[in-house]
Amino acid sequence: MTEWDDVAQQRAERESGRFRQLVAALRREVGRVIVGMEGVVENTLIALLAGGHVLLEGVPGLGKTLLVRTLSEALDLRFARIQFTPDLMPADITGTTVLREAAGGERDFVFQHGPVFANVVLADEINRATPKTQSALLEAMQEHSVSVAGTTHALEEPFLVFATQNPIEMEGTYPLPEAQLDRFLFKVRVSFPSLGELHEIMNRTTGAEVPHAERVASRDEILSLAAIAREVPVAEHVQDFALRLVLATHPGDATHPPGDEAPESVRRFVRYGASPRGAQALLLAGKVRALMAGRFNVATEDVKASALPSLRHRIVLNFEGQAEEIDPDDLIDEAVARLEAATEQDVPV
Numbered sequence: 001m002t003e004w005d006d007v008a009q010q011r012a013e014r015e016s017g018r019f020r021q022l023v024a025a026l027r028r029e030v031g032r033v034i035v036g037m038e039g040v041v042e043n044t045l046i047a048l049l050a051g052g053h054v055l056l057e058g059v060p061g062l063g064k065t066l067l068v069r070t071l072s073e074a075l076d077l078r079f080a081r082i083q084f085t086p087d088l089m090p091a092d093i094t095g096t097t098v099l100r101e102a103a104g105g106e107r108d109f110v111f112q113h114g115p116v117f118a119n120v121v122l123a124d125e126i127n128r129a130t131p132k133t134q135s136a137l138l139e140a141m142q143e144h145s146v147s148v149a150g151t152t153h154a155l156e157e158p159f160l161v162f163a164t165q166n167p168i169e170m171e172g173t174y175p176l177p178e179a180q181l182d183r184f185l186f187k188v189r190v191s192f193p194s195l196g197e198l199h200e201i202m203n204r205t206t207g208a209e210v211p212h213a214e215r216v217a218s219r220d221e222i223l224s225l226a227a228i229a230r231e232v233p234v235a236e237h238v239q240d241f242a243l244r245l246v247l248a249t250h251p252g253d254a255t256h257p258p259g260d261e262a263p264e265s266v267r268r269f270v271r272y273g274a275s276p277r278g279a280q281a282l283l284l285a286g287k288v289r290a291l292m293a294g295r296f297n298v299a300t301e302d303v304k305a306s307a308l309p310s311l312r313h314r315i316v317l318n319f320e321g322q323a324e325e326i327d328p329d330d331l332i333d334e335a336v337a338r339l340e341a342a343t344e345q346d347v348p349v
Contacts, residue, residue, distance in 0.1 A: 019225050019291045022217055023049075029074040029213035034067055035204065036197040043188045043309050044071065044162070046292075050284040051226050052185020053141055053161040055126075055176075055313060062190045063201075064164040068122045076218040077119035077158070084129035090136035094146045095153075111148060116140050119156060119219065123163035127173040134180055137161060141183040158222055178272075178316060185281045187313035232287040234298045241339060242282040242303045248335035249273035249315050263334045269321030270331065274314035281310035304340075307332050 023045060030041050040056070044067065047054045056064040065081075072079035082093060095114030101107050115121065116137070126134060140146055144155045163184070166173055181187070193201065204211055248261035250273030266273070286302035293302075308329055315328040 016228075016291050016294065016296060019049075019228060020294060022221065022225060023292055025216040026071070026074055029216055030067070030070050032211045033070040033204075033213055034063060035200045036193050037063065037067065037190065040067065040188050040190055043186055044068075046285050046288045046306070047186045048160060048222070049226055049229055049288045050185060050281075051158060051160070052281065052284065053163070053183060055181070055184040055187045056162065056164045056190055057167065057187060058164075058190030059166060059192075062192065064190055065122065065124055068120070068162040068164070070213045071162075072120045072122075073213040074216050075120070075222065076215055077222070078156070079120045079122070080115040080118035081122040081124055082115050083124050084126050084133070086128060086130060088129045088133050090133055093133070093136045094140070094148060097149045109149075111151065111153065113153075114146075116146060117153075117155060119158055119160065121159075121161045123161055125165060126163040127165040127176055129174065131174055131177060134174070134176060138180055138183065141180075158219070158226065181313045182275050182277050184313060185284070186309035188309050229284070229287045229291055232290050232296055232298060234283055234286070238286070238298050238300055238303060239283065241300050242279050242286070244339055245282065245303070245307060245335060246274045246276070246279045246311070248339060249278070249311060249331070251318075261335070261339070263331070263338050265326075265334055266331055269317055269324065269326045270315055271318040271321070272316040274311045278311050278314045282306050285310060304336055307336055 026045055027041065034041060044054055044056075048071070056067070058064055069079070069081075082088075091114070093114050093116050095112050095117070097109050098112050099107055100110045123137065126137075140155060140159070141161055144157065144159045146153045146155065161184075165176070244261050248263065249266060249270065250262060251267045251270045252262065262273075282303050283298065285306035286298040289302040289305060290296065290298045311332050312328045315331060317326055317328070
């Protein structure tokens with residue numbers, strides 16, 4: 001390890017305590033409003049500190065919008081909500097150039113910023129809008145900028161999109177294109193609450209007082225902690241596990257035969273596997289998980305814990321997989337188990 005690396009590691013280790021304190025404070029404030037959903041909250045916080053976008057999927061009424069709103073209340077960040085509807089236009093998201101008339105009668109064109117110019121953008125029910133409108137977020141999500149009338153406008157950091165969607169088989173929805181799905185660091189599924197959680201939800205939402213989250217972190221703190229997370233080192237064997245896991249989601253084709261990593265179910269049911277962004281998501285999320293656990297190194301367990309939210313939306317099923325209603329989560333679990341077995345035996349998979 002070089003002297004510079006040693007100094008960077010010491011600084012990051014000193015900051016790890018503050019990292020865990022902030023995460024604990026965010027969990028506490030979110031928990032004052034949101035009942036249950038521990039896994040959803042954890043994955044949302046991981047994506048926030050990894051600087052990635054999140055797609056929250058679940059049927060209406062489960063608290064997806066409330067979760068994002070509560071998180072924004074706990075952060076000193078500019079928040080904007082965009083309600084996606086079939087008649088929403090791209091300019092309604094990005095903004096547009098308008099003609100302005102000055103007091104002296106002179107006229108000029110000025111850019112009127114759209115709601116995407118915020119730190120935390122809630123794209124509510126994103127799959128209710130048409131594909132043309134959905135694609136308006138593509139450049140903003142990837143480049144953190146917006147181009148209108150030949151001019152590029154930078155977005156303030158951090159820039160995070162939290163999109164909610166109903167399952168695509170529900171009436172009145174448009175499936176998100178693969179190119180946009182790939183921009184999301186995580187896809188998180190929101191399940192129905194238990195009976196005990198429903199009781200607590202009723203107690204909190206039908207009483208005289210409605211709980212609210214207190215602000216616990218500033219914009220500069222979020223940027224600082226996100227930078228610290230990126231300094232967490234990844235051992236070669238851990239990175240190799242993440243890359244082999246991504247390769248295990250690829251069935252291969254006539255030009256590129258499937259590798260030994262791909263399970264038989266992947267070769268049978270998958271049309272396209274995860275992109276390199278999937279590997280980036282595994283490692284970035286692993287770094288945040290390591291710091292949350294009080295470690296300054298990424299373990300294989302951190303990668304495995306991030307496999308489902310990182311990869312489930314990056315696997316495209318073929319016709320047979322769709323007909324059999326195959327769940328990508330099952331394919332990912334099988335790939336992880338196969339790699340684990342091969343690692344334990346120390347033989348090629």
